[in-house]
Amino acid sequence: MSASTGIKDEAAGRRLPPKLVTLMITVALGSIMMQMDATMTNIAYNTLLKEFDTSLLTIQWITTGYLLAMAAVMALSGWGMERFGARTMWVTCISLFLLGSMLCGAAWDAQSLIVFRVIQGLGGGMVLPLGMAVLAQEAGPSRLGRVMSVLGIPSALGPVLGPVVGGVIVDDWNWRWIFFINVPVCIAAIVLAWRTMPTRKSPTAGRLDVLGLLLLSPACAVLVFGLTQASKYGSFANSHCVIPLAIGCALLAAFSVHALRTENPILxxxxxxxxxxxxxxxxxxxxxxxxxxxxxxxxxxxxxxxxxxxxxxxxxxxxxxxxxxxxxxxxxxxxxxxxxxxxxxxxxxxxxxxxxxxxxxxxxxxxxxxxxxxxxxxxxxxxxxxxxxxxxxxxxxxxxxxxxxxxxxxxxxxxxxxxxxxxxxxxxxxxxxxxxxxxxxxxxxxxxxxxxxxxxxxxxxxxxxxxxxxxxxxxxxxxxxxxxxxxxxxx
Known part of the structure; x- marks a missing residue:
């Protein structure tokens, strides 16, 4: 078996190696922040409305912008990991999320907070697919269940715990700590990643499929936006929903044609x-x-x-x-x-x-x-x-x-x-x-x-x-x- 597989898989029932366990903790630590941040901010809407003296429509973009940024960069994570290695990509993404968190905590108005949330989303969007990929490569098929169960906890608990933690912070501290609380967690995730994340790259990464990225990333972001508009306006027939969904589907169709004709597409x-x-x-x-x-x-x-x-x-x-x-x-x-x-x-x-x-x-x-x-x-x-x-x-x-x-x-x-x-x-x-x-x-x-x-x-x-x-x-x-x-x- 090739050494490039990382941790070898000898038996499904064998205790997980310490190195793999540490890697699982590293991935879970980074992942839980991204999942909770997507919902934790919602609980502070009323506080932010008063703080910035703005409309609910504007405040909602604090979450919408974050989700759209995450959706836009997910497709880039696979090529990035192949080209630069898991550790480089992970540390870069967590660092960008850390920067966005610090800027969000220092935001002076609603517009600046929205921009900084987009920066957060650009860093956070690649964390989950990167974590899933590196754990899968290091664990092997017969250990996938155990490592995916750890990765699944942030994905499942984030939407549930986010509003609870956000409520406690807003009631007892200050809304800015919703973002500042990410700082020590991010630093810990970076330190652990530097010690545990593999650095190998793929020799078959090839050049970035720029056209595919320009088609697929906007397609994902616009589709997610169209679906959020359907929730907001209570109809899939509303123009605010129909137009972005139509654009998203058209971009997705164009990407499909491109991907089938390209040797090494982004997806x-x-x-x-x-x-x-x-x-x-x-x-x-x-x-x-x-x-x-x-x-x-x-x-x-x-x-x-x-x-x-x-x-x-x-x-x-x-x-x-x-x-x-x-x-x-x-x-x-x-x-x-x-x-x-x-x-x-x-x-x-x-x-x-x-x-x-x-x-x-x-x-x-x-x-x-x-x-x-x-x-x-x-x-x-x-x-x-x-x-x-x-x-x-x-x-x-x-x-x-x-x-x-x-x-x-x-x-x-x-x-x-x-x-x-x-x-x-x-x-x-x-x-x-x-x-x-x-x-x-x-x-x-x-x-x-x-x-x-x-x-x-x-x-x-x-x-x-x-x-x-x-x-x-x-x-x-x-x-x-x-x-x-x-x-x-x-x-």
């Missing part, structure tokens, strides 16, 4: 010919719909129907985070020993059970019952994410894992944006009907949010059908390396 569409990658990515798309859509809907229910504060709403979502964390930590070993299909379908079943309880939302639904439903649903999502994330890259040749990881993150990002847009749109449409018919009551308003969970169940059903395409076999004990891997099948 190789031939990855879709790898069955495990295609099916796992599709499952992750719809699983992201269920996860991030619910995180967007339930806080509104708790605040508008139950009268809770934003911080209280975040705390009431905690059982979902607990369920995710527990399943993510437990499922890693099972992912390394059994077929991803069985685990994913089991997780989807748990997610459906939790969603079924939430379809019956009322103005006085028992909070303990909702907490139990969130606990079960969170456990299900964790059970889906780890084997699906591992399955997406376990059969991909080692030399293209960085680009496969970038593609995987793009799919999840768009899936989460799509989920939030669809579920909020369903709730808004139902509420508009109640207003028109003058039937709006606390119970009917709660029912409007409950209706969205039938859509979650629908997405789960689609995910189950796609999960049937996942490999039924156990992970291979043999690791393909960058030097030994066969090429992706040509189109």
């Amino acid at each position: 190789d569409l031939r990855l879709l010919k790898v069955r495990s990658f295609m099916s796992s990515s599709a499952v992750l798309f719809f699983a992201s719909v269920a996860l991030f859509g619910v995180v967007g809907v339930l806080p509104l229910y708790f605040q508008q129907v139950r009268g809770h504060s934003a911080l209280e709403a975040g705390l009431l979502l905690a059982p979902q985070g607990v369920g995710m964390a527990a399943s993510l930590l437990a499922v890693g070993k099972f992912t390394d020993r059994t077929s991803p299909r069985l685990l994913v379908i089991s997780g989807l079943a748990l997610t459906a059970i939790g969603a079924l309880v939430c379809t019956q939302l009322g103005a006085d639904t028992n909070v303990v019952l909702l907490g139990a439903a969130l606990l079960v649903s969170g456990g299900g999502i964790g059970l889906v994410m780890v084997p699906a994330m591992a399955g997406a890259i376990r059969d991909v040749p080692g030399s293209v894992i960085p680009r496969a990881s970038a593609a995987n993150r793009i799919i999840m990002q768009i899936g989460s944006s799509f989920g939030a847009a669809v579920l909020i749109l369903v709730a808004q449409t139902r509420m508009d009907h109640l207003i028109e018919t003058k039937q709006i009551t606390p119970d009917s308003l709660a029912g409007a949010y409950g209706t969205t969970f039938w859509w979650v169940i629908g997405f789960v059903v689609v995910s189950v059908l796609l999960a049937l395409l996942l490999p039924a076999r156990k992970p291979s004990q043999q690791q393909q390396t960058a030097g030994e891997a066969s090429a992706i099948p040509s189109l």
Whole structure:
């Protein structure tokens, strides 16, 4: 086996080597900041409105700009890792995020804060795909489950913990500490990365596909923007949504044509010919719909129907985070020993059970019952994410894992944006009907949010059908390396 694979994989049940564990901690430390920062700022909206004396439309760009910047640079992470090495790219991205955090904490008006959030997003957008790629290359197929479970924790807990941590900071400290708190974490992540991240580069990196980048990055950013506009205006037919979505789809189509004609595109569409990658990515798309859509809907229910504060709403979502964390930590070993299909379908079943309880939302639904439903649903999502994330890259040749990881993150990002847009749109449409018919009551308003969970169940059903395409076999004990891997099948 080639030394370029990093840590060798001798047996699935063997204790993880200390070097790999340290690398996992490094990746998790950097990843949790990016995921929490995407939602933590939302809790400070009211404070920022008063601080900067501006409109909510302007303040919303503090989050929108961050998400768009992240989406725009994800595609660059694969080529960057191949060309410059994981350590150089990781330290550069964390440093850029650190700079953006310090500037955000020192912002003097809303416009400067938006610009500095974009800088943060440019640094943060590549962190998750880089982390996924380097862990996959260092661990090997039979350890993918355990390392992906650690990487999945920031992805799953960030949207849940972000509002809670943000609320505590805003209430007890000052909104600027939402950004300053990143500084020591970033410094620790940089120091650890300098000691643990591999430095090797890929001899096949080639020149940057500039045209592909200019087509794909704006396509991702505009699609995410269009979906956020659908959530905001409550319709996919609104021009604010239709125009960016049309532009995004056109750019994506143009990139597809370009990629199929280019020898070394920024994102190789031939990855879709790898069955495990295609099916796992599709499952992750719809699983992201269920996860991030619910995180967007339930806080509104708790605040508008139950009268809770934003911080209280975040705390009431905690059982979902607990369920995710527990399943993510437990499922890693099972992912390394059994077929991803069985685990994913089991997780989807748990997610459906939790969603079924939430379809019956009322103005006085028992909070303990909702907490139990969130606990079960969170456990299900964790059970889906780890084997699906591992399955997406376990059969991909080692030399293209960085680009496969970038593609995987793009799919999840768009899936989460799509989920939030669809579920909020369903709730808004139902509420508009109640207003028109003058039937709006606390119970009917709660029912409007409950209706969205039938859509979650629908997405789960689609995910189950796609999960049937996942490999039924156990992970291979043999690791393909960058030097030994066969090429992706040509189109």
